[in-house]
Amino acid sequence: MFGKQHRTLGEFIIANQDSFQYSSGELSRLLNGIRLAAKVVNHEVNKAGLVDILGDAGDTNIQGEDQKKLDVLANEKFIQTLKNREIVCGIASEEEDDYISINSQDEKHQNKYIVLIDPLDGSSNIDVNVSVGTIFSIYRRVTPVGTPVTLEDFLQPGHKQIAAGYIIYGTSTMLVYTTGDGVNGFTLNPALGTFYLSHPNMRFPENGKIYSVNEGNYIHFPQGVKNYIKYCQREEGDRPYTSRYIGSLVSDFHRNMIKGGIYMYPKSSKASNGKLRLLYECNPMAFLAEQAHGKASDGRQRIMDIEPTELHERVPFFCGSKKMVEKAEEFMN
Numbered sequence: 001m002f003g004k005q006h007r008t009l010g011e012f013i014i015a016n017q018d019s020f021q022y023s024s025g026e027l028s029r030l031l032n033g034i035r036l037a038a039k040v041v042n043h044e045v046n047k048a049g050l051v052d053i054l055g056d057a058g059d060t061n062i063q064g065e066d067q068k069k070l071d072v073l074a075n076e077k078f079i080q081t082l083k084n085r086e087i088v089c090g091i092a093s094e095e096e097d098d099y100i101s102i103n104s105q106d107e108k109h110q111n112k113y114i115v116l117i118d119p120l121d122g123s124s125n126i127d128v129n130v131s132v133g134t135i136f137s138i139y140r141r142v143t144p145v146g147t148p149v150t151l152e153d154f155l156q157p158g159h160k161q162i163a164a165g166y167i168i169y170g171t172s173t174m175l176v177y178t179t180g181d182g183v184n185g186f187t188l189n190p191a192l193g194t195f196y197l198s199h200p201n202m203r204f205p206e207n208g209k210i211y212s213v214n215e216g217n218y219i220h221f222p223q224g225v226k227n228y229i230k231y232c233q234r235e236e237g238d239r240p241y242t243s244r245y246i247g248s249l250v251s252d253f254h255r256n257m258i259k260g261g262i263y264m265y266p267k268s269s270k271a272s273n274g275k276l277r278l279l280y281e282c283n284p285m286a287f288l289a290e291q292a293h294g295k296a297s298d299g300r301q302r303i304m305d306i307e308p309t310e311l312h313e314r315v316p317f318f319c320g321s322k323k324m325v326e327k328a329e330e331f332m333n
C-alpha cells in the first residue's frame, strides 16, 4: 500500500489542465477555489452536531455570533471564495433568487466562467446526521467578456457544461468531478486537509439492482412510473431489486455509481415537474452520469438537451445505470 503514491487533487488538476481544450489555468484556479470552499464547508458540516455549543440556527452561539443555517453558511462560503479569488464573472445558487454578477475591478481579470451551485443539497438531513452534499456546474459565458453577465449566460443547455461535480460530506468527505474526460473521485484526508485521488475513472455499472425513489409519493406518480416500480419489485430473473433512498441526491447518486442503480424523482400529481432543479442539480449530475457511462433523462429526453427557460426550473429526473434508465423509460413511454 506504500507503493502507489495517490495523486493529490491539486496535482491532478495541474496535470490535466493541458489536456483541457480551454486550458488557460483559469479553470484550474476555479477548481482550486471550489476545493478550498469544500474544506471550509466540510469543517462547518462536521461540527454541526455540536448544537448545544454552536446554538441552533437563528440563535447566537457562545461567541455571540448569529448562528446561520448551514445551507446559508455553505452558500456564503462558496460565493465568498469564488468572488475573492476573482475567478468567475457570475454565480447562480439555489439559495439566491437571482444570479450574482461579479464585475472584476481589474480589466486583466476578465473572467469567462460562470458557476451554478446547490451549496448544501439535502440539508434537512443535517439535523439527523445523514450525509449531505454540494453540487456545482461550470459554463463558459456566452455574452461578451468584460460586460456584466446576463440571464442568457446561465440558461445554457447542460451539454454546454465544461465541468461539473459534487462534494459529499459523508462518512468521509469526497470531491467527485468531471471536465468532460471521465469522472474522478478524491477523498479528503482531514488530518492534512488534502484531497487524494481515491476513485480514478469512476463508471456506472451498465446494469444494477438498486432503485432509489421516495415511495411515499407512489400513489401520486404517473402510471408508467408505478409500473416500473412494480417491475423492480417482481420476483423474476434478476429481480426483486433493493430499494435504497437516503434523501440526499448526492449520496444516492454516489452509491448507485459505485454499485449500480437508478435514482428517480418523477413528476407527480403533487409536483407537475418533479422537485429537482435543472440547472444546479440535474444538469451537473447528468454530466457526471454520462461521463461515467450512465444515463440521465426526464423520462423522455436527455437531461442535457433541455433548453432552460428559468433559473430555478424543475424537471423530472431519472439517472443512473444505462440499462435501468432505459427500462424505466420503456415503462413510461
Ligand code: P6P
Pocket: 121, 122, 123, 214, 247, 248, 249, 250, 275, 276
Ligand atoms: P423528498 C434534497 O432536498 C433533495 O433535493 C435531494 O437531495 C433528495 O434526493 C430529494 O430532495 C428528497 O426529496 O421529497 O423525497 O424528501
